[in-house]
Amino acid sequence: MKLKYLLFALFLSLTLHSCVVLSTKKYKAMLSQRDSLFTRATNLETEISQLQADTAHLHGEIASLKSNLADQQDSYARLKGNYDNLNNNLTSTNSKVNQLSSDLQKREKRLKEVEDILRKRDEATNALKEKLQKALLGFQQNGLTVDIRNGKVYVSLTDKLLFPSGSIVIDERGKAALKQLAAVLNKEPDINMAVEGHTDDKKVINLGQIKDNWDLSVLRATSVTRYLTEFERIDPKRLTATGKGQYQPIDPADNNDARTKNRRIEIVLTPKLDELYNLIKN
Known part of the structure; x- marks a missing residue:
């Protein structure tokens, strides 16, 4: 509206300033010019209002965009922080995975070595059993047995x-059996021997210095051990003698047949497993 008033004042000033009596034609031309100026002024004011509204709108959009940009920057900073944490965790996890993979490979190698040694032990144990069965074949009808238990050969x-x-x-019959046994064992220097004496559960009666089944089992085991070392020349370092008394029966039944089975000498043959023990210690 100010623009229209300014234009009107200018037009009036020019009219008064001329101090000339205008003709009707010139007067109408001036009126037309005035109307044109008013129209242009109105249009300019409308355009200015629109420009002002657009400017305000743009300022609002700019403020909104700045706010969004700030939010996006905050989100980016958080995401970058999360990414850095995840990247650090990934690096740490990869390091742990590599370490575990290396440990697993070592364990698998160690396991294979142990399995190879145990396989060799089983092969040696089975071969020893076959040799003993052939060497002691003539005594198997007289209560001698050869079997494998827990990777060991038991001669009962x-x-x-x-x-x-x-x-x-x-x-003499017992010495003959032990002689045949010693002939095989002297050719197998990597076999250790434990001689175990076993009795039944009947109390010892009238056996002089032998007080009980403990004594009887130990002394019989010692007798077998002494014979093998002194007469059959088996290295004493390979032998141990123990007495089990009546406490590890083959047959727990309360009858004479069971007691006959339980009265026995067991020679337990164990292959040396130095390689395996070294693996376990390392």
């Missing part, structure tokens, strides 16, 4: 094959 001899009743002195 009933007491009647080795000793007279109630005695700790080996008879």
Whole structure:
């Protein structure tokens, strides 16, 4: 509206300034010019209002965009922080995975070495059993058995094959069986031996210095061990003698057949496993 007033004042000033009596034609031309100026002024004011509105709108959009930009920058900073954390975690996880993979490879290698040694032990144990069965074939009808338990060869001899009743002195038939056994074992220097004496659960009666089944089992085991070392020349370092008394029966039944089975000498043969022990210690 100010623009229109200014134009009107200008037009009036020019009219008064001329101090000339205008003709009707000139007067109408001036009126037309005035109307044109008013129209242009109105249009300019409208355009200015529109420009002002657009400017305000743009300022609002700019403010909104700046706010959004600030939010996006905050989000980016958080995401970057999360990414850095994830990247650090990934690096740490990769390091752990590599370490675990290396440890697993070492364990698998170690396991294979142990399995190879155990396989060799089983092969040696089976071969030893076959040799002993062939060498002692003639005694198997007299209460001698050869079997494998827990990776060890057990040569079980009933007491009647080795000793007279109630005695700790080996008879000739028992010596013959032990001689055949020693012939095989002297050719197998990597086999250790444990001689175990076993009795039944009947109390010892009238055996002089032998007080009980513990004594009887230990002394019989010692007699077998002494014979093998002194007469058959087996290295004493390979042998141990133990007495089990009546506490590890083959047959727990309460009858004479079971007691006969339980009265025995067991020679437990174990391959040396130095390689395996070294692996376990390392």
